[in-house]
Amino acid sequence: MEPFIVSARKYRPQTFKDVVGQQSITNTLTNAIENNHLAQALLFCGPRGVGKTTCARILAKRINDDGTNDPDEDFAFNIFELDAASNNSVDDIRSLIDQVRIPPQTGKYKVYIIDEVHMLSQSAFNAFLKTLEEPPKHAIFILATTEKHKIIPTILSRCQIFDFKRITVKDAANYLKYIAENQGINAEDDALHIIAQKADGAMRDALSIFDRVVSFSGADLTRKAVTENLNVLDYDTYFSATDLILSHAIPELLVLLNTTLALGFDGHHFISGLASHFRDLMVCKHQQTIELLEVGENAKQNYLEQSKKTSGPFLIRALEIANDCDLKYKTSKNQRLLVELTLMKLASIDFDGEKKNPESVAFANKTEDFIAPASFYENKSKVRAEASPSNKVVKEPALVEKTPIAEAPRQAASTSKQEEQVETALATAVAEPEAEQLSAPEEVPVPTPAKKIQLDIASKRVSALSISSLKAKKLHESARKGEGIDVDNLPKHPFTEEELHKHWNEFVAKIDANGQKILASSLATDIPKLKDDFVIAIELPNDTMKKEVEREQFGLMEHLRANLNNHSISLKISVNEETAKKFAFTPEEKYEKLREKNPTIDLLRKTFDLDL
Known part of the structure; x- marks a missing residue:
């Protein structure tokens, strides 16, 4: 029986045309040989198994080939291969330098191939520098390495560098197909692609995997045999998982994960x-x-068909969730639970990228603070008392009790279906029990324009999605803008500065009790002064406090207008940095104040030699 030769050796390329996936480098070397432009020091770098040593051997033969095609001609004596991993000392390099001086017996060049050159020691590199820079005319050095960054810059600068790239899956699969045909093996294209993907750009690894799988399956190389032998998950597993995710079948998806784990695969x-x-x-x-x-x-056809069932937003969201699980997997204490939770999240994504079953209700208990008109928050019990006992349901009730929403679906403006779900949730949330429905009095007095803009200063927290709150906010905005109000007919009663101070302090105390500490502190910084045309002037220490008061002045002005019965009041805010000294004194300023009141305190300080 003939000895078995692994495919990586048996099918090692003998010419540049046979080299797979490195056309740019092989064309460059071929042209350099033909045009006599070949450098004397070459560096081949790149990942493992991409053809560095193979191209070095082919180049060594080509430069000594004079075209006579003599079958007895052998240039083996002119090619020297040195493994720098085991010959990395200064003595090894000195021995090499001594050999370089001897010219070749046959052929034109002596070629020195130094593999894994990055393993040379620092001293060996330095000993090699002079010879590499000015080698004899008959010597050519070809250095090969997988880690170019470990080579010192002085060596790199003396070499012509060729960067070998990873072999693509397509090129590797085509070469495997060529080998399978030569060996009489019936191989499926998908099986060869899986082998090429597993090789990760290394042709030598692909040939080794090919030999292993052929030993397992024989003359018929199927995708199933390859996945079983290489311990990789088949495409069908992921196609099935994606179908279950799209159909939101969480139980079946968890069963599929359990089956996969039972085969020996981990969740990662x-x-x-x-x-x-x-x-x-x-x-x-x-x-x-x-x-x-x-x-x-x-x-590829299966991927194209399944991609039509998915949308771009869904895939982006699914990639984010899966990648997040990938990052957290190693640090997780319960890794299986992490993967199961990820699958449940994936199965909860709707086709437009939004979750059907969100982890948290986006608008649950969301509240919003605003000041509503007093007419809106009148005593509801009074209306009920005046109502007739017939319990008629008013189509447009004057007052609607607010009801906070506990749960509401996330809105997605892109689809009308989700809009209908939001409307249904809102209608359900604001629906009151039959006993709570308001019966309409036949006549409800309409408030005057002046009374309509009198606002209840006590802020009410109402749900941001209840119908009652939406109506209140609409009335509130209308009141702020003065819609439907005749401003000229509003009262403009005169008032004194003492009355202004009284109601100003009342407002400050009220907002301070309600928790608006910053606004209360800003309003208490200065005593308001009454100017002409009912203009109230205050001075604040800085722009920050000024902006705070300007942003929140609406409630203040409505309070003053209602209590002083004057709707022509306006507020003028100015910044005076000197105002801050009324409230924040340095030790020196405090001492000066005390000395002004009692000059003898200075004598006390000097007598006892006191410091401030």
């Missing part, structure tokens, strides 16, 4: 693969990005 593997699956669905959404999908033709 499952969730990271699911995130990659969502990414592949995303690239299928646009014609320009389909080429980024690195799968076989059959799997």
